Amino acid sequence: MKSFPVHTIESAPEHSRASLETLQSAFGVIPNIAGAMATSPVLIESLVGLFGKVHGGSFAEDQIQIVLLTDAAANSSRWAVAFHSALALQEGITIADVDAIRAGRLPNDQKLAALSLLARAMIEKRGHLTQQDMDQFLDAGFNKAHLLEVIAIVAASTITNYTATITNPPIEEAFKQHMWSRS
Incomplete structure (x- = not known):
């Protein structure tokens, strides 16, 4: 099985960087799963948008x-x-x-x-x-x-x-x- 990179802000595709910065602000670090997701800007941007809604919703x-x-x-x-x-x-x-x-x-x-x-x-x-x-x-x-x-x-x-x-x-x-x- 091919391995997937765990991107940093610097190594991520350009369109994934803002999402990684958002997650770094939320967690203090970039979780490895987010670094892996950053390979696909569509995936990481989708998660970050949904993440904000979920954690800003009505549940504690x-x-x-x-x-x-x-x-x-x-x-x-x-x-x-x-x-x-x-x-x-x-x-x-x-x-x-x-x-x-x-x-x-x-x-x-x-x-x-x-x-x-x-x-x-x-x-x-x-x-x-x-x-x-x-x-x-x-x-x-x-x-x-x-x-x-x-x-x-x-x-x-x-x-x-x-x-x-x-x-x-x-x-x-x-x-x-x-x-x-x-x-």
Whole structure:
């Protein structure tokens, strides 16, 4: 398999550089997945645009990380599971809930469990949710706008997860303690 470069701002195609600068501002570094995505200006620009909308939406950051970690595990994306495990812990998600999601189980908190369950259903059912899937989410205290907003989070996550699977970027030292593989 051919390897993909992990670009820096200097080595990236010209049309990818602004997106990398945006991500560097957000994270303090350019995540390796973004460096790999930068090979395609269309892909990295799409992610950055969606990233801004997702993280500026109506969900709290810990809730967003629940969706992103759930999707990473459902998509078996090693890089993304390590990355989002670290970010979820930074956002105050308990180790027990992070471990549960990594193992394909639900978090203990009822509202976070409903969010994780919906995210996993969207991935596994490829968007073909049942009325029961939607009702469980809505009954946990979310609304219909939240349900639709989860689609945007899943879309951002899918871009990252698929790119990580295809490009196989190295896991950054800061995330290696959260390395994961599907059991």
